[in-house]
Amino acid sequence: MEHLINTQVKNIQISGIRQFFNRVAQFPDAIQLTIGQPDFPTPEHIKEAGKKAIAENKTGYTKNAGLDELCLAATNFIEFKYKLTYNPKTEVITTIGASQGIDIAFRTILEEGSEVILPGPVYPAYEPIIKMCGGIPVYADTRETGFKITAKQIESLITSKTRCVMLPYPSNPTGCILTKTELAEIAQVLQDRNVFVLSDEIYSELVYGQKHYSIASFPGMKEKTIIINGLSKSHSMTGWRVGFVFAPENIAKHMLKVHQYNVSCASSISQWAAVQALTKGVDDASAMRGEYEKRRDYVYDRLVSMGIEVVKPEGAFYLFPSIAKFGLNAEEFAIRLLEEGKVACVPGSAFSGYGEGYLRLSYAYSMEILEEGCNRFERFIATL
Ligand SMILES: Cc1ncc(COP(=O)(O)O)c(C=O)c1O
Known part of the structure; x- marks a missing residue:
C-alpha cells in the first residue's frame, strides 16, 4: 500500500538532527552538544500547578x-x-x-x-x-x-x-x-x-x-x-x-x-x-538567561582561541562555527568528531544546504560538560 501514500509526505526526509541522534546513541561515552532544549528543570511552582490541576480534576x-x-x-x-x-x-x-x-x-x-x-x-x-x-x-x-x-x-x-x-x-x-x-x-x-x-x-x-x-x-x-x-x-x-x-x-x-x-x-x-x-513566573527565564550567557561566552572564547571562525550569537543557545577550513563536509566532520573525538554536534547540513560547512553546537549543558566538550574538540581538530 505504500505506493498510495501522499507523494509530498513520501518525499519528506527524516530530520537530519534525528538521524544524527540515532548515530550518537551508539556512543554513550561521547560528550553531547546536540540537544535543543534547556538543561534546567521546569521551575517547581509550575510543576506544582500541574499537579494541582490533576488533583482538582481539571x-x-x-x-x-x-x-x-x-x-x-x-x-x-x-x-x-x-x-x-x-x-x-x-x-x-x-x-x-x-x-x-x-x-x-x-x-x-x-x-x-x-x-x-x-x-x-x-x-x-x-x-x-x-x-x-x-x-x-x-x-x-x-x-x-x-x-x-x-x-x-x-x-x-x-x-x-x-x-x-x-x-x-x-x-x-x-x-x-x-x-x-x-x-x-x-x-x-x-x-x-x-x-x-x-x-x-x-x-x-x-x-x-x-x-x-x-x-x-x-x-x-x-x-x-x-x-x-x-x-x-x-x-x-x-x-x-x-x-x-x-x-x-x-x-x-x-x-x-x-x-x-x-x-x-x-x-x-x-x-x-x-x-x-x-x-507568577514572568521572569523565570532571567536566571537561566544569565547562565546561558556565561556558557555562550565560555564556548565562544574557546572556539575563537582555537582559530575557529564563528559569529558571536546574541540569542537562543547555539553556536554555529565554520568547519570549512578542515576540508571535510559537515556530516563527515560531525561523524569523525563523534567517532574519534567523542563529541556529538549536529552537522550544519541538517539546517538546509546553506548550513554545509558548519556545525551546530548547543550550550544548553553544564559548564563541566562544555569544558570537557571544548577540550575534546580542541584535541580532535589538532589531529586533522
Ligand atoms: C526555532 C524553533 N521553533 C520552534 C521549535 C519548536 O518548539 P516547541 O518544542 O515548543 O514545539 C523549536 C524547537 O527546538 C525551535 O528551535
Whole structure:
C-alpha cells in the first residue's frame, strides 16, 4: 500500500538532527552538544500547578483556543515584555508547542504554488510543512550577512507568488537575532506588500545583553504578522507542549478552525501549569538567561582561541562555527568528531544546504560538560 501514500509526505526526509541522534546513541561515552532544549528543570511552582490541576480534576477539554485564564496571561505577558497588544478573546491560540503553531499557521495561509521566503541555514521543521501545504520554500542565503536575512534580500526574492516571509529570530541554529534597526528596514519593505510574516519568536526570552523586538511592533506590520511563541525554551517546559500563536482576529479566526479540527485543544494540565508560568513566573527565564550567557561566552572564547571562525550569537543557545577550513563536509566532520573525538554536534547540513560547512553546537549543558566538550574538540581538530 505504500505506493498510495501522499507523494509530498513520501518525499519528506527524516530530520537530519534525528538521524544524527540515532548515530550518537551508539556512543554513550561521547560528550553531547546536540540537544535543543534547556538543561534546567521546569521551575517547581509550575510543576506544582500541574499537579494541582490533576488533583482538582481539571482534566477535561478546554476551549479550542485555550483556557480564558491562559489566553489572558499570554497576551498580558507579551504586552509587558515586548509591547505587543492582542485581544485575549480573539487573537491568541494555545497550541501544542510552537511546533503546532507553525503547522496551523502555514496550513491556514499557504496554497499550491505559494512561495515562502526564509533564511538559510534554518530550523528544519519549516520546509517540510511548507511543502506538505503545496508551498515552495525560497531561501535567502544568509552566509554572507551574518546569518541574518536582510530587507534587500527579501525585496529581491519577492514575486507575485510570495505568500509569506519567515522570520525565525533568535535563530536556531545560528543564535543570531535581528536588531531593532534591521527589523525596521524589513518592515519598510513589507508594510505595503500583501504578504504574511510568520515570526517564530520561541527564543524571545533568551536574548543576551539587549532587548527582543518583534516585527509585529513596527508600523503596518501587526495586521500581516503571525507570531509563534511558547514556553518550551523560556520556562524550560519542552515536554509540557505549550505554545501560542498571536495574530489579528481576521487571521486567528481561520487558524482556530485548523487547530480545532486538528487537536481540539492543548493539554488542560499543561495549560494550568502555563497559567502559573505566565502569571507568577514572568521572569523565570532571567536566571537561566544569565547562565546561558556565561556558557555562550565560555564556548565562544574557546572556539575563537582555537582559530575557529564563528559569529558571536546574541540569542537562543547555539553556536554555529565554520568547519570549512578542515576540508571535510559537515556530516563527515560531525561523524569523525563523534567517532574519534567523542563529541556529538549536529552537522550544519541538517539546517538546509546553506548550513554545509558548519556545525551546530548547543550550550544548553553544564559548564563541566562544555569544558570537557571544548577540550575534546580542541584535541580532535589538532589531529586533522
Ligand atoms: C526555532 C524553533 N521553533 C520552534 C521549535 C519548536 O518548539 P516547541 O518544542 O515548543 O514545539 C523549536 C524547537 O527546538 C525551535 O528551535
